[in-house]
Amino acid sequence: MLLQVTSGVSQMYGIGAGLAAGLAALGAGVGIGLIGGNAATAIARQPEAENKIRATMLLTAVLVEGVALFGEVIGFLLSNK
Amino acid sequence: MPLSTFFRKFSIALCVFAAVFLKTYAACANDLDPKSEPFDSKEITFHHVLDQYEWEFFKKPDGTPVAIMLPRIIYDKHVHKLAFFKSTEDAREVGFSDAIDYNPDAKHGDLLLPGAKPLLDALEKELAKTTDPKVSANLHKRINEVYSEYDPLDFSITKNVVFMFIAAILLLVIFLNVAKAYTKNKGKAPKGVQALMEPVVVYIRDEVGKENIPNMYERFMPLLLTMFFFILFLNLLGLVPFSSNVSGNISFTLTLALVTLFVTNIRANKAYWKHIFWPPVPHFMKIIMVPLEIVSIFTKPFALTIRLFANITGGHIVVISLISLIFIFGKMGEAVTTGFSVGILSTLFVIAIGLLEIFVALLQAFVFTLLTAVFIGQAVAEEEHH
Numbered sequence: 001m002l003l004q005v006t007s008g009v010s011q012m013y014g015i016g017a018g019l020a021a022g023l024a025a026l027g028a029g030v031g032i033g034l035i036g037g038n039a040a041t042a043i044a045r046q047p048e049a050e051n052k053i054r055a056t057m058l059l060t061a062v063l064v065e066g067v068a069l070f071g072e073v074i075g076f077l078l079s080n081k
Numbered sequence: 082m083p084l085s086t087f088f089r090k091f092s093i094a095l096c097v098f099a100a101v102f103l104k105t106y107a108a109c110a111n112d113l114d115p116k117s118e119p120f121d122s123k124e125i126t127f128h129h130v131l132d133q134y135e136w137e138f139f140k141k142p143d144g145t146p147v148a149i150m151l152p153r154i155i156y157d158k159h160v161h162k163l164a165f166f167k168s169t170e171d172a173r174e175v176g177f178s179d180a181i182d183y184n185p186d187a188k189h190g191d192l193l194l195p196g197a198k199p200l201l202d203a204l205e206k207e208l209a210k211t212t213d214p215k216v217s218a219n220l221h222k223r224i225n226e227v228y229s230e231y232d233p234l235d236f237s238i239t240k241n242v243v244f245m246f247i248a249a250i251l252l253l254v255i256f257l258n259v260a261k262a263y264t265k266n267k268g269k270a271p272k273g274v275q276a277l278m279e280p281v282v283v284y285i286r287d288e289v290g291k292e293n294i295p296n297m298y299e300r301f302m303p304l305l306l307t308m309f310f311f312i313l314f315l316n317l318l319g320l321v322p323f324s325s326n327v328s329g330n331i332s333f334t335l336t337l338a339l340v341t342l343f344v345t346n347i348r349a350n351k352a353y354w355k356h357i358f359w360p361p362v363p364h365f366m367k368i369i370m371v372p373l374e375i376v377s378i379f380t381k382p383f384a385l386t387i388r389l390f391a392n393i394t395g396g397h398i399v400v401i402s403l404i405s406l407i408f409i410f411g412k413m414g415e416a417v418t419t420g421f422s423v424g425i426l427s428t429l430f431v432i433a434i435g436l437l438e439i440f441v442a443l444l445q446a447f448v449f450t451l452l453t454a455v456f457i458g459q460a461v462a463e464e465e466h467h
Contacts (some may be wrong), residue, residue, distance in 0.1 A: 066384045069391040
């Protein structure tokens with residue numbers, strides 16, 4: 001049953017892939033924007049803590065980016081179905 | 082600005098541009114097919130991104146590839162012996178058959194053990210004759226059985242392996258020289274390559290090692306530095322024309338992540354395990370927390386794997402897609418100028434992406450090392466008493 005359904009809408013995989021990658025990128029974009037913006041604010045407030053803030057920013061941004069990449073990989077796998 | 086500084090900067094810029102242009106050129110030369118077949122960008126993308134059994138430079142106009150054949154090392158499980166061949170062709174001559182004929186998912190150059198071909202051919206012939214779905218299902222099952230029986234363990238030196246060797250040799254040459262320079266220039270300021278590497282090493286030590294593993298960073302510096310430079314060299318080598326996409330290979334990144342997993346968990350102290358199996362939360366929360374913590378042991382290296390793989394492969398795919406655009410447009414209409422004008426635009430984009438990729442190569446090597454240090458730091462941190 002499920003097989004029939006999926007084979008009937010095989011054309012939709014592309015759309016699904018695009019949505020998966022796009023939405024993941026959207027979320028991560030907002031997230032990384034917030035991280036960068038807040039880091040800039042933090043550095044403006046406390047320039048002497050710049051190194052520590054930069055390290056934290058990078059680490060958090062990388063973790064957010066990981067989520068976006070999961071979306072991208074799922075999209076990539078779907079698009080190759 | 083003194084003239085020598087200017088020239089140095091200029092030559093560096095020139096090298097960067099030459100590398101990007103050559104990469105474009107190499108990809109173009111590979112895929113420039115004079116016959117007007119429809120352009121298959123997907124196949125070309127995969128051809129560039131995936132590992133191969135030969136080191137291909139480009140295809141001649143008649144379609145024959147100009148390539149260095151790499152040796153094949155195959156474990157024959159029927160006679161329990163390792164078989165060595167100079168090239169894939171040599172292996173075919175002694176009876177190894179191509180897996181791709183029977184399995185569309187197989188890679189070009191995957192081989193089956195001798196004796197597979199007559200068996201599989203006979204089954205395929207029977208399959209072509211039959212119309213009964215039950216019989217054909219049975220035959221499919223039989224084909225899969227024979228296929229897996231004759232599927233060898235392949236230890237071949239692929240293109241990726243060659244590039245790992247190149248990176249390893251480069252690392253050895255550079256760092257042995259740097260190490261020697263420290264005994265030669267003892268007490269003096271660093272010179273040459275030594276001066277290039279010292280700030281990087283010191284940066285990794287201070288910002289990655291000391292920052293995240295404050296109590297015992299010396300112990301992990303060899304691992305962190307090796308990881309950083311190995312990934313960095315392979316990332317940068319991947320940007321060189323005719324080279325291999327090693328750090329964009331999921332088995333490579335997985336292996337590195339497994340190193341992190343093992344180091345983290347073997348070196349972990351009591352406080353780390355206590356945090357996983359008996360976290361300091363109310364008892365009913367433990368039901369949720371403990372499984373989550375256990376899963377997180379494995380998601381960390383998984384995320385490491387995917388991050389490096391997706392970033393590097395993504396960059397390669399973007400470059401190849403941009404170059405593919407030239408040929409897609411070039412074959413769309415009668416006018417040759419379409420491809421030509423798109424070509425100029427694409428090349429500009431490729432340069433921009435290429436420069437970004439150099440940054441990504443550095444960043445991803447750094448991030449992998451940083452996260453490894455963070456995970457190790459969590460595992461070996463001394464228990465804090467509140």
